[in-house]
Amino acid sequence: MQELPPHFYSSIKKLEFDKVIERVSKLAVTDLGRTRVLSIVPSTDPIAIRLELQRVSEMKELLIAEGGIPIDGTKNVIASLRKISVENQVLSIQELLDIGSTLRTSHGMHLFLTKRKTQYPSLSIYLDSLFIDKVVEFNIAQALDDQGFVKDAASKELKQIRRDLAEASDALRTRLESILKKVSAQNFIQDEILTTRDGRMVIPVKVEYKTHVAGFIHSSSASGQTVYIEPAETLDLNNALTELQLSEQREIHRILTNLTKQVRDIREPLAASHQTLVEIDVLSAKGKYSIEIVGNALGLAETPRITLVQARHPVLLQRHTREEVVPLNLRIGDKITTILITGPNAGGKTVTLKTIGLLTACTMAGLHVPAASESEIYPFKHLFVDIGDDQSIETDLSTFSSHLINMKETIEEVDDESLVLVDEIGAGTDPAEGAALAAAVLTTLHQKKAITVATTHDGFLKAFAHEYVGMENASMEFDQESLRPTYRLRIGIPGSSFAFELAERIGIAKEVLDTARQQVGVEKTKLETLILELERQTQLLSTQLIETRIERERLAELTQDYDLKVKQLKKELAEVKRKAVSEARDLVRSAKANIERSVKEIRESNARPEVVRTARQNLQQLTEELYHQDSSNHTEDRPVESLSVGDQVRLHDGMQVGEIIQIQKEYATVSWGNANMRVRLQNLVKQDGALPAKYPIPRTDLPQIEAKNEIDLRGLFGDDAVNQVQQFLDNAFVSGLHRVDIIHGKGTGALRKRVTEFLKTCPHVKSFRLGEWNEGGTGVTVVEIS
Numbered sequence: 001m002q003e004l005p006p007h008f009y010s011s012i013k014k015l016e017f018d019k020v021i022e023r024v025s026k027l028a029v030t031d032l033g034r035t036r037v038l039s040i041v042p043s044t045d046p047i048a049i050r051l052e053l054q055r056v057s058e059m060k061e062l063l064i065a066e067g068g069i070p071i072d073g074t075k076n077v078i079a080s081l082r083k084i085s086v087e088n089q090v091l092s093i094q095e096l097l098d099i100g101s102t103l104r105t106s107h108g109m110h111l112f113l114t115k116r117k118t119q120y121p122s123l124s125i126y127l128d129s130l131f132i133d134k135v136v137e138f139n140i141a142q143a144l145d146d147q148g149f150v151k152d153a154a155s156k157e158l159k160q161i162r163r164d165l166a167e168a169s170d171a172l173r174t175r176l177e178s179i180l181k182k183v184s185a186q187n188f189i190q191d192e193i194l195t196t197r198d199g200r201m202v203i204p205v206k207v208e209y210k211t212h213v214a215g216f217i218h219s220s221s222a223s224g225q226t227v228y229i230e231p232a233e234t235l236d237l238n239n240a241l242t243e244l245q246l247s248e249q250r251e252i253h254r255i256l257t258n259l260t261k262q263v264r265d266i267r268e269p270l271a272a273s274h275q276t277l278v279e280i281d282v283l284s285a286k287g288k289y290s291i292e293i294v295g296n297a298l299g300l301a302e303t304p305r306i307t308l309v310q311a312r313h314p315v316l317l318q319r320h321t322r323e324e325v326v327p328l329n330l331r332i333g334d335k336i337t338t339i340l341i342t343g344p345n346a347g348g349k350t351v352t353l354k355t356i357g358l359l360t361a362c363t364m365a366g367l368h369v370p371a372a373s374e375s376e377i378y379p380f381k382h383l384f385v386d387i388g389d390d391q392s393i394e395t396d397l398s399t400f401s402s403h404l405i406n407m408k409e410t411i412e413e414v415d416d417e418s419l420v421l422v423d424e425i426g427a428g429t430d431p432a433e434g435a436a437l438a439a440a441v442l443t444t445l446h447q448k449k450a451i452t453v454a455t456t457h458d459g460f461l462k463a464f465a466h467e468y469v470g471m472e473n474a475s476m477e478f479d480q481e482s483l484r485p486t487y488r489l490r491i492g493i494p495g496s497s498f499a500f501e502l503a504e505r506i507g508i509a510k511e512v513l514d515t516a517r518q519q520v521g522v523e524k525t526k527l528e529t530l531i532l533e534l535e536r537q538t539q540l541l542s543t544q545l546i547e548t549r550i551e552r553e554r555l556a557e558l559t560q561d562y563d564l565k566v567k568q569l570k571k572e573l574a575e576v577k578r579k580a581v582s583e584a585r586d587l588v589r590s591a592k593a594n595i596e597r598s599v600k601e602i603r604e605s606n607a608r609p610e611v612v613r614t615a616r617q618n619l620q621q622l623t624e625e626l627y628h629q630d631s632s633n634h635t636e637d638r639p640v641e642s643l644s645v646g647d648q649v650r651l652h653d654g655m656q657v658g659e660i661i662q663i664q665k666e667y668a669t670v671s672w673g674n675a676n677m678r679v680r681l682q683n684l685v686k687q688d689g690a691l692p693a694k695y696p697i698p699r700t701d702l703p704q705i706e707a708k709n710e711i712d713l714r715g716l717f718g719d720d721a722v723n724q725v726q727q728f729l730d731n732a733f734v735s736g737l738h739r740v741d742i743i744h745g746k747g748t749g750a751l752r753k754r755v756t757e758f759l760k761t762c763p764h765v766k767s768f769r770l771g772e773w774n775e776g777g778t779g780v781t782v783v784e785i786s
Contacts (some may be wrong), residue, residue, distance in 0.1 A: 052366030295368030306335020343476030
């Protein structure tokens with residue numbers, strides 16, 4: 001990245017850029033990654049910034065999709081690689097383990113990114129520098145274990161030496177235990193245990209018996225009561241064990257030297273791969289930070305301007321929830337290059353300045369920021385920030401003097417690619433002189449085409465910014481009812497400091513405030529009153545605009561839904577009409593054929609009741625289908641007319657008029673010529689006058705059947721009575737009757753018994769019972785027809 005001017009570093013420090021970087025560093029996995037993050041500074045190169053923002057965006061998507069990346073095994077191997085640049089230097093076991101872990105991580109990361117380079121092309125640039133050496137990686141893993149020991153499998157020689165060591169150690173221990181038992185039996189030893197001194201196995205002997213055990217004294221206990229003697233007869237065994245131990249150390253050194261040589265041969269590509277892993281870790285930390293703050297990559301403007309939409313201060317998000325931080329909306333650049341913000345103390349003016357500067361610096365540093373994606377900044381070459389108090393007793397520097405020094409530096413170095421942020425411009429000295437000096441500085445900055453945002457309480461500067469072309473007032477919104485700031489920035493409207501209102505809220509006496517208002521003068525009071533009224537009207541208008549926008553959006557949605565449904569209904573209606581015409585033609589042809597077939601069957605069967613009944617049912621079904629094929633699709637929406645027995649009616653959309661002869665609940669029995677039909681009341685329309693038939697009524701030449709509600713069987717016997725009952729029930733069933741009475745008299749009960757047996761087998765009978773006292777008693781059977 002390009003070298004920044006000195007004032008850039010002091011400016012980003014005042015903006016608390018370091019706090020953002022510290023937070024990002026905590027999200028890195030490796031120590032070097034954390035250190036690298038802490039060294040991040042903004043860049044002024046737009047190409048480099050765009051590339052870094054794109055990489056962070058892809059890393060963010062990758063982290064969300066995969067839940068993480070395989071970076072944990074990266075170790076700090078810089079010192080180890082620097083060490084082996086010197087000849088004859090041998091790496092320790094731990095250093096080799098760290099290098100092996102880094103090699104495995106580099107290998108794993110290469111495979112991980114290779115599988116995903118199509119989805120994340122910006123991250124694929126790291127593939128070339130991620131080094132893979134399977135041989136060295138395998139050799140280190142084969143020779144060393146995770147506990148820091150050299151494995152037996154590291155070499156055949158080491159495996160044999162350790163086998164010999166185990167055998168020699170067992171032989172020595174067996175011999176010493178035998179000696180220990182003999183000495184113990186003579187009460188010469190302090191403790192019946194074996195121990196080692198100077199790497200050799202010895203036995204503890206009481207000091208007064210040291211001359212009774214032949215051997216070499218290696219040392220004594222701290223109390224002097226025990227001496228540790230290596231028996232003379234185990235001298236050769238101990239020497240053999242020591243020699244094997246030295247052989248083991250020499251073989252381990254040889255193995256480590258060989259592994260070190262292998263690492264030395266790949267030192268440069270391994271160092272580059274390690275560097276790449278650290279860069280990926282830094283990128284991962286940036287991606288995690290973007291997820292944490294719900295950040296976006298801001299666009300880079302081609303000309304000096306800043307557009308912030310729903311922007312929030314990143315440091316505030318570390319202490320507050322996203323809902324608690326009020327978003328900032330601002331646009332500056334092009335025609336308006338200077339914005340002067342006014343408003344009450346603690347109203348958010350300084351936070352607004354810091355948000356503008358900090359989001360600009362973070363974007364230039366390749367970080368996502370908490371703002372909408374349509375926001376954009378310009379990669380400024382210079383950043384001047386005058387926020388806070390830089391007074392110093394040591395340098396005899398007052399508050400105002402420190403501001404003057406900052407102004408001097410800014411004016412001398414500012415150009416058309418500069419961002420200038422000044423808090424309380426012109427404050428700290430005589431108000432009139434300070435305001436005049438502030439106006440002159442703002443004029444100079446504007447003439448040099450710098451993007452400038454400043455804050456003030458001075459009324460003269462409000463009027464100055466209002467009259468100067470290219471400058472604009474802005475204010476921090478203040479709720480006049482609660483006398484609390486809302487922290488919302490409003491462009492184009494100057495604000496009041498609300499000093500008197502806040503003082504009154506705190507409880508300062510009214511007479512003191514009245515005196516204060518008199519001191520500022522009538523014109524000043526009128527101006528502040530005008531600003532307050534403008535503030536109130538603006539808040540009211542803003543509320544109304546929000547409500548209007550919501551209603552307009554709702555109306556647009558309703559209109560869109562209505563248009564869509566109308567189009568859909570028209571399409572469905574056309575389809576229904578087409579199908580109806582086609583089905584009507586088919587039904588007419590079918591009806592004609594069915595009628596002719598029914599007439600033929602009736603004539604051939606001499607009008608048997610079941611044939612007549614079937615024919616009438618077919619005709620009834622054809623009539624319903626022919627004239628009312630779509631009634632089932634609309635019956636739920638039709639109102640039920642008030643109808644009664646004897647009314648002339650027709651079916652909906654039908655042409656044939658019939659007469660209601662019976663009504664039961666929601667159904668009516670209607671007589672149409674020679675046929676009776678049960679129809680839902682919803683499907684009937686009362687007909688006041690004659691209606692010409694749209695289709696000619698087909699002639700069937702069916703015999704007229706007269707159905708009665710009762711039959712008298714008295715005087716008849718057996719089969720004759722049953723035959724008449726059968727014909728009586730057939731006629732009733734065909735005519736649509738639901739109840740009939742059979743009069744058989746009381747007598748001996750034989751006729752009633754014969755009728756009852758027949759009713760049990762008749763398919764038309766739903767149920768039957770003897771009559772009540774008022775229906776004829778046991779001389780009558782009441783039948784319910786299905």
